[in-house]
Amino acid sequence: MNMHYLRSSGMNTFTVDYLMWHHFGRRLDECSSDIVRQYRVYFQHLPNPNNLASFIESYVNRTPILMSRDGQSGPQFTVPVLQIIGAGSAFINETVVLNTKLDPSKSDWIKVSDSCGLVLDDRPEAVTESMMLFLQGLGFYTIRFRMQTVDNINDYWGAPVVNWFDYFVDMKKFAQLLDDPVKNKEVIGRLSIQFAEQATNSDKEGEMLIAKTFAQEDVQFSQRKSACLWLHAMSSLAAIDWDFDYLIDKLLAHLLTNQDMTELFVISIIIHKVNNN
Secondary structure, three states: OHHHHHHHHOOOHHHHHHHHHHHHOOOHHHOOHHHHHHHHHHHHOOOOHHHHHHHHHHHHOOOOOOOOOOOOOOOOOOOOEEEEEEOOOOOHHHHHHHHOOOOOOOEEEEEEOOOOOOHHHHOHHHHHHHHHHHHHHOOOOOHHHHHHHHHHHHHHHOOOOOOHHHHHHOHHHHHHHHOOOOOOHHHHHHHHHHHHHHHHHHHHHHHHHHHOOOOHHHHHHHHHHHHHHHHHHHHHHHHOOOOHHHHHHHHHHHHHHHOOOHHHHHHHHHHHHHHHO
16 A cells, blocks of 8 residues: 555655654654654655655565574574664564574573664664673673773763663672662662563563474573573562552553553563462
């Protein structure tokens, strides 16, 4: 339909809305208004609608890239891969599926909280730090050099929003945060939700690996990652004395305003897991 409109009448509102959804996701009101306005104007004035129609047609009809984690249903992808996805992106599920096809020892999946689909435009400092942490895990960065770089980034962009990955790979930083739960209660509460959300995704990945009879080593790796994430989530909750009422009260207004129940769903999963244990 987009191709037809572009070729018959040029750029139009329907196509611009499609491009905005593709780049930003469904909740444009949660994205930076400056970035949204900049891209909308850019899309409205694209000079070659026929070329865009051909590009969209090629994108829609593209064939999948065959790959698999075990090499049975496609070649194995041997290079390190870091996937960074904004929480507001329309393609989160696709990135999760791709992650199941990659070598877990050479890949990572990060969802940046409070970011639209264009995570590089919306949260460049989070993308930069995630890339440095990934490279550090591969042995290309020293901790000291990474922290100096992060400090320089923060001086330029301002302090980044709390993100689970930073505390997941730095146990000392996580322990220091938990040492003062009264002062850091809001940060710890948000981290508990983020850890639980990542653990839930890791659980789903593990179930998929088992269902598709992947190698036991891959299944165990996924299960260990999930267990570590749940341990971080439970440690965070224990630090704030299992105050679920605080978490719900703190987040409910935001969730209802933005019609996004993901975090509330994650809280319900946490409560269910705690009750079962």
